[in-house]
Amino acid sequence: MKITSGKVNQLLTQSGCEHNHHHADGKGKNKACKQQAQPGLAQGGCAFDGASIALVPITDVAHLVHGPIACAGNSWGGRGSLSSGSKLYKMGFTTDVSENDIIFGGEKKLYKAIGEVAQRYQPKAVFVYSTCVTALIGDDLDAVCEAASKKFHLPVIPVNSPGFVGSKNLGNRLSGESLLEHVVGTAEPEYTTPYDINLIGEYNIAGELWNVLPLFEKLGIRVLAKITGDATYDEVCRAHRAKLNVMICSKALINMATAMGERYGIPYIEESFYGVADMNRCLRNIAAKLGDTALQDRVEKLIAEETTALDIALAPYRQRLQGKRMVLYTGGVKSWSIISAAQDLGIKVVATSTKKSTEEDKARIRKLLGEEGVMLEKGNAQEILRLINQTKADLLVAGGRNQYTALKARIPFLDINQERHHSYAGYTGMIEMAREIDEAIYSPIWEQVRKPAPWEV
Amino acid sequence: MTNVITPKKSVAVNPLKQSQPLGAALAFLGLKGMMPLFHGSQGCTAFAKVFLVRHFRESIPLSTTAMTEVSTILGGEENIEQAILALVDKAKPELIGLLTTGLTETRGDDMGRILKSFRTNHPELVDLPIIFASTPDYKGSLQSGYATAVEAIVSADYGVNSVADSQQVTILAGSFLSPGDVEEIKEIVTAFGLQPLVLPDLSGSLDGHLEDDYQTVTSGGTSLTQLQSLSNSLYTLAIGESMSPAAAILSERFNTDYQVFPRLAGLEAVDQFLWKLSQLSGLAVPPKYLRQRRQLQDAILDSHFYFGRKRIAIALEPDLLYQTSWLLQSMGAEITAAVTTTKSTILEDLPLETVVIGDLEDMENLLVDNPVDLLITNSQGKTLSEKLQCPLYRLGYPIFDRLGNNQRCLVGYRGTMQFLFDVGNLFLELEVNH
Numbered sequence: 093m094k095i096t097s098g099k100v101n102q103l104l105t106q107s108g109c110e111h112n113h114h115h116a117d118g119k120g121k122n123k124a125c126k127q128q129a130q131p132g133l134a135q136g137g138c139a140f141d142g143a144s145i146a147l148v149p150i151t152d153v154a155h156l157v158h159g160p161i162a163c164a165g166n167s168w169g170g171r172g173s174l175s176s177g178s179k180l181y182k183m184g185f186t187t188d189v190s191e192n193d194i195i196f197g198g199e200k201k202l203y204k205a206i207g208e209v210a211q212r213y214q215p216k217a218v219f220v221y222s223t224c225v226t227a228l229i230g231d232d233l234d235a236v237c238e239a240a241s242k243k244f245h246l247p248v249i250p251v252n253s254p255g256f257v258g259s260k261n262l263g264n265r266l267s268g269e270s271l272l273e274h275v276v277g278t279a280e281p282e283y284t285t286p287y288d289i290n291l292i293g294e295y296n297i298a299g300e301l302w303n304v305l306p307l308f309e310k311l312g313i314r315v316l317a318k319i320t321g322d323a324t325y326d327e328v329c330r331a332h333r334a335k336l337n338v339m340i341c342s343k344a345l346i347n348m349a350t351a352m353g354e355r356y357g358i359p360y361i362e363e364s365f366y367g368v369a370d371m372n373r374c375l376r377n378i379a380a381k382l383g384d385t386a387l388q389d390r391v392e393k394l395i396a397e398e399t400t401a402l403d404i405a406l407a408p409y410r411q412r413l414q415g416k417r418m419v420l421y422t423g424g425v426k427s428w429s430i431i432s433a434a435q436d437l438g439i440k441v442v443a444t445s446t447k448k449s450t451e452e453d454k455a456r457i458r459k460l461l462g463e464e465g466v467m468l469e470k471g472n473a474q475e476i477l478r479l480i481n482q483t484k485a486d487l488l489v490a491g492g493r494n495q496y497t498a499l500k501a502r503i504p505f506l507d508i509n510q511e512r513h514h515s516y517a518g519y520t521g522m523i524e525m526a527r528e529i530d531e532a533i534y535s536p537i538w539e540q541v542r543k544p545a546p547w548e549v
Numbered sequence: 550m551t552n553v554i555t556p557k558k559s560v561a562v563n564p565l566k567q568s569q570p571l572g573a574a575l576a577f578l579g580l581k582g583m584m585p586l587f588h589g590s591q592g593c594t595a596f597a598k599v600f601l602v603r604h605f606r607e608s609i610p611l612s613t614t615a616m617t618e619v620s621t622i623l624g625g626e627e628n629i630e631q632a633i634l635a636l637v638d639k640a641k642p643e644l645i646g647l648l649t650t651g652l653t654e655t656r657g658d659d660m661g662r663i664l665k666s667f668r669t670n671h672p673e674l675v676d677l678p679i680i681f682a683s684t685p686d687y688k689g690s691l692q693s694g695y696a697t698a699v700e701a702i703v704s705a706d707y708g709v710n711s712v713a714d715s716q717q718v719t720i721l722a723g724s725f726l727s728p729g730d731v732e733e734i735k736e737i738v739t740a741f742g743l744q745p746l747v748l749p750d751l752s753g754s755l756d757g758h759l760e761d762d763y764q765t766v767t768s769g770g771t772s773l774t775q776l777q778s779l780s781n782s783l784y785t786l787a788i789g790e791s792m793s794p795a796a797a798i799l800s801e802r803f804n805t806d807y808q809v810f811p812r813l814a815g816l817e818a819v820d821q822f823l824w825k826l827s828q829l830s831g832l833a834v835p836p837k838y839l840r841q842r843r844q845l846q847d848a849i850l851d852s853h854f855y856f857g858r859k860r861i862a863i864a865l866e867p868d869l870l871y872q873t874s875w876l877l878q879s880m881g882a883e884i885t886a887a888v889t890t891t892k893s894t895i896l897e898d899l900p901l902e903t904v905v906i907g908d909l910e911d912m913e914n915l916l917v918d919n920p921v922d923l924l925i926t927n928s929q930g931k932t933l934s935e936k937l938q939c940p941l942y943r944l945g946y947p948i949f950d951r952l953g954n955n956q957r958c959l960v961g962y963r964g965t966m967q968f969l970f971d972v973g974n975l976f977l978e979l980e981v982n983h
Contacts (some may be wrong), residue, residue, distance in 0.1 A: 128615075128617065129591045129613070129615035129617075130615060130631075130635065131613065131614045131615045131628045131629075131631040131632035131635060132586070132612055132613075132614070132615075132631060132632035132633065132634070132635030132636045132639070133612070133615075133635055133639065135591070135594060135595060135598060135611070135612070135613065136591060136595060137591070137592055137595040137596075138590050138591050138592025138593075138595065139592070140592055141592045141595060141596070156560065159651070159686075160568065160651040160685070160686035160687040161561070161564060161566055161567065161568050161686055161687075161690070162567075162568030162569075162570060162571065162593060162596065162597075162650065162651060162686035163592070163596070163686075164561075164564060165561075165564040165566055165567050165568055166567050166568055166571055166596040166597055166600050167596045167599070167600070168563075168564065168929075169929060170599060170600075170603075179932075182932070183562060183563055184561075184562065184563050184564050184929075185560055185561070185562055186560070186561050186564060187559065187560060187561070188560075188561040188564065189687050190687055190688070191685075191687055191688055193687070194655055194687055201559045202559075204559035204560075205559040205560035207559075208558060208559055208560045209560055209562075212562075224589070224590050224616075224621070224651065224652040224655075225651045225652055225655050225686070225687065228621060228652065228655050228656060229655060254590075254618075255589075255590035255591070255592035255593070255652070256590040256616055256617050256618045256621055256652065257617075257618050258617070259591070472639075473608070473763060473765075474763055474765070477763055492599075492602070493598075493599075493602075495602075496602070496606070496607055496608035497608060497763070500608060500759060500760065500763065500764075501763065502759070541759070
């Protein structure tokens with residue numbers, strides 16, 4: 093796949109992504125996602141970062157980065173996707189191109205590198221990622237991968253996502269294109285059931301998937317492919333036979349959902365695993381989409397059981413967290429799904445970011461927050477701190493990037509993004525989240541770090 | 550003389566090294582009021598930021614020129630200008646550390662011309678020093694990028710501060726020194742009545758401390774005023790072989806004599822350093838250090854039982870490999886395998902026969918048939934140490950799974966003692982378990 097401007101534009105104007113709807117003039121004209129980073133301000137990840145985030149959770153393949161050391165050396169092993177099987181995805185592979193490779197081209201080195209990886213580590217497949225430098229010098233990734241694939245008798249998948257083409261989100265989608273073009277549909281499942289679904293856009297950070305999979309199993313729903321948390325290469329190959337795609341908490345791979353709809357007639361729904369209400373809705377929607385009344389009955393029974401048990405487990409936390417004030421700084425679906433989870437615990441969400449939210453997200457947030465709630469359009473560390481002071485918040489819930497913003501200001505913090513080590517998904521995740529928030533707010537440290545020294549009083 | 554080997558292979562597996570821009574950014578972070586600016590794609594900065602945040606458990610100011618495909622083709626001049634202006638507006642830095650990446654070096658942006666025309670177009674920013682370092686990702690490693698930035702720091706013109714302090718000594722602090730190490734060095738130098746001007750001074754910025762207000766740039770480190778007084782130093786002490794070129798630059802610019810101390814751990818190395826300080830200041834070694842010296846001697850005696858004939862594998866950047874391997878050798882241990890990241894003249898003088906410029910896969914190959922009692926490398930060595938069932942002592946960058954990387958001190962008599970106790974305890978535990 094070549095990344096032409098047409099391709100990029102197509103990925104950025106996905107009709108399934110609400111960022112592209114609700115145009116101000118009401119003509120329904122699609123506007124592309126505002127992807128461009130601002131010099132001097134932006135600090136987010138690049139397209140290569142986005143592609144790695146989406147694909148590295150496939151556990152039994154070798155992820156080979158074709159570029160200079162920064163792209164792999166500074167980042168490998170940094171993500172918290174867990175595996176129940178192979179650990180190959182945890183290894184760092186890179187061509188580590190040198191000045192010579194840049195002058196004479198890196199294709200030969202890449203070809204040899206694929207061979208060495210194939211021989212020494214026997215991966216199910218090799219995913220090869222382009223980077224700014226190797227894209228700039230014009231290495232033909234697709235040609236090398238094709239040749240290597242034939243020579244070494246294993247799938248070698250090109251992932252054309254050099255950092256400079258855009259943001260993390262675009263990289264997610266480009267990686268989805270690689271899966272669509274080279275992986276999905278290349279193998280057949282041994283058998284199918286009417287209850288086969290794919291989960292798309294859930295990366296098993298901190299093992300979150302494992303809070304949810306047992307629920308599906310109990311209901312008799314088979315997860316045919318996880319794309320990509322704790323996934324094997326083979327299961328992604330067979331994903332085209334699912335009856336339903338369930339997009340989790342992310343618009344990241346929306347292009348996969350729409351393309352699989354067009355190619356294989358698989359409908360998709362967008363769900364979240366965070367919070368009781370969302371988890372309930374997710375199970376109900378899946379059952380409804382699969383169109384089986386017996387399954388729907390089983391779902392209602394399961395929800396009744398789980399929520400009853402959860403009410404008992406959460407009771408002590410609800411008591412202690414009642415009326416606590418929280419500022420939420422995160423993006424996309426999480427911006428509203430975490431609100432509902434927090435409110436479930438009796439916490440008042442006083443402010444949230446709407447930076448990466450769609451119009452639909454914003455409407456949901458407005459409804460959940462009420463009139464007093466602050467919706468933060470733009471944000472940076474100072475802005476967050478100002479907001480915390482203004483709203484007298486007890487807690488900041490945000491990504492790891494803002495961890496030290498909160499801690500330096502002596503404010504309790506809960507990490508909600510990818511570097512977190514606790515899983516908050518599903519019913520059991522709610523208990524974990526309640527426990528973590530309780531621990532953060534009621535830690536005995538706050539009094540110590542806020543209290544002035546005796547000689548300062 | 551140690552043999553330096555570079556294995557012929559096309560793929561790095563479980564890389565040991567980090568990129569030059571990351572190293573340069575780290576060096577820049579040792580200046581006060583600093584904002585490092587990566588001239589590259591936004592990911593270059595994001596990866597470096599996450600890396601440093603995780604290692605130091607601190608918020609780290611870094612920024613990007615956010616190069617896109619189009620600006621890469623057309624040239625990055627406009628992005629650099631926009632980035633600097635945005636930073637001046639939002640972050641209000643006292644200094645900017647501008648560094649290139651693989652992307653912009655491959656593209657071939659003429660940085661000299663770009664900076665010159667920026668100066669012409671923005672006379673209002675005449676007082677804002679922009680320190681520039683050329684650090685392509687496809688060469689060198691963290692250590693060489695850091696050294697390049699230090700060379701840029703000592704080469705730049707900051708104007709002159711007329712206040713002269715005749716007791717001032719410039720300390721060039723190599724990339725293998727933690728903020729805690731730098732703090733210790735400052736304390737030692739100060740104890741001789743000398744005034745240390747440390748470049749870069751991570752002990753002020755990355756030591757992990759609370760400020761009253763939120764900081765958008767580094768809250769400590771070497772200040773601009775100090776940089777303006779560089780010419781007043783009576784001597785340069787370079788810690789780490791990689792600091793030699795920077796010391797030579799200072800010598801050329803200000804006619805300052807210098808000495809390079811390739812390591813600052815181990816009884817003899819610390820003795821030499823203190824002896825030099827004593828000569829420079831004309832003062833005797835303070836009683837505090839005489840006491841510490843005797844403590845270290847005692848620690849050496851107590852711990853040597855556990856080091857004797859131990860087989861150790863080390864994978865570290867050249868300067869840190871040098872310091873660590875000589876110290877362990879002086880305790881009776883044997884370094885049976887060594888891997889490093891990049892070329893350096895110091896590699897020829899290691900207490901072992903061969904050193905490999907490579908990755909953790911190379912280390913694994915060395916150890917398969919030659920088991921060791923201890924592996925010393927960064928946190929990425931965890932998988933290998935588990936596989937080989939030998940303990941891991943974490944050193945270098947990155948260390949993600951240990952607290953206190955800011956304060957940890959492994960130089961001077963005190964730091965050497967700490968190292969001997971840390972490592973000795975690992976060996977002691979092995980013996981007790983057997």
